[in-house]
Amino acid sequence: MRKAIVYASVHHGNTEKLVKRIADECQFSLIDAVKQPNADLSSYDMIGFASGIYFSKFHQSLLGFAEKNLPDNKKVFLICTYGGNANYKSIEQILSKKHSKVIGKFGCKGYDTFGPFKLVGGIAKGHPDEEDIKNAAENREYIADETAVITEGLSIKGDLDSLGSIDLFGSVEGNVTCRGKLTVSGSITGSSKANEFFAND
Numbered sequence: 191m192r193k194a195i196v197y198a199s200v201h202h203g204n205t206e207k208l209v210k211r212i213a214d215e216c217q218f219s220l221i222d223a224v225k226q227p228n229a230d231l232s233s234y235d236m237i238g239f240a241s242g243i244y245f246s247k248f249h250q251s252l253l254g255f256a257e258k259n260l261p262d263n264k265k266v267f268l269i270c271t272y273g274g275n276a277n278y279k280s281i282e283q284i285l286s287k288k289h290s291k292v293i294g295k296f297g298c299k300g301y302d303t304f305g306p307f308k309l310v311g312g313i314a315k316g317h318p319d320e321e322d323i324k325n326a327a328e329n330r331e332y333i334a335d336e337t338a339v340i341t342e343g344l345s346i347k348g349d350l351d352s353l354g355s356i357d358l359f360g361s362v363e364g365n366v367t368c369r370g371k372l373t374v375s376g377s378i379t380g381s382s383k384a385n386e387f388f389a390n391d
Contacts, residue, residue: 273302294332
């Protein structure tokens with residue numbers, strides 16, 4: 191699967207700090223919307239859009255990039271850094287027209303001196319900090335869209351860990367950890383942990 195993050199990080203480098211760590215740890219290509227305004231996204235299976243928030247919107251360069259270059263029917267996730275509040279509406283309006291599937295979102299505080307915040311010396315100083323960056327790279331539910339299927343008759347001995355979802359029809363002798371949805375029709379001998387859990391009789 192080819193994956194890319196398109197980003198705009200124009201003032202304090204807040205967003206760039208996040209996406210560089212994510213790209214390193216999760217094998218994403220990085221595309222700077224300001225420096226590469228005509229980049230071709232057609233060959234990518236999953237695309238992230240990342241930006242600071244400016245007057246409640248993603249940066250205009252990123253919005254223009256998505257409007258112009260995003261093909262229809264792509265899997266998309268969103269990342270933002272902000273001084274006040276996260277706001278995805280501006281980019282979501284474009285994604286809706288492109289029939290994109292938004293699989294997740296991640297946002298965190300970022301040092302902000304844009305507009306009126308400059309008058310008070312900025313807000314959210316020191317962010318994103320190392321903990322914010324670590325959360326973006328390691329807490330990957332927002333980029334997990336795959337479902338692993340353990341078929342009936344298949345037996346796994348050992349622990350099972352998935353960033354996406356798991357449909358379990360067979361059996362696992364061990365612990366199961368799932369960042370997405372865990373649906374169990376088979377059996378687990380051990381502990382289980384998931385964001386959502388469903389057991390079928």
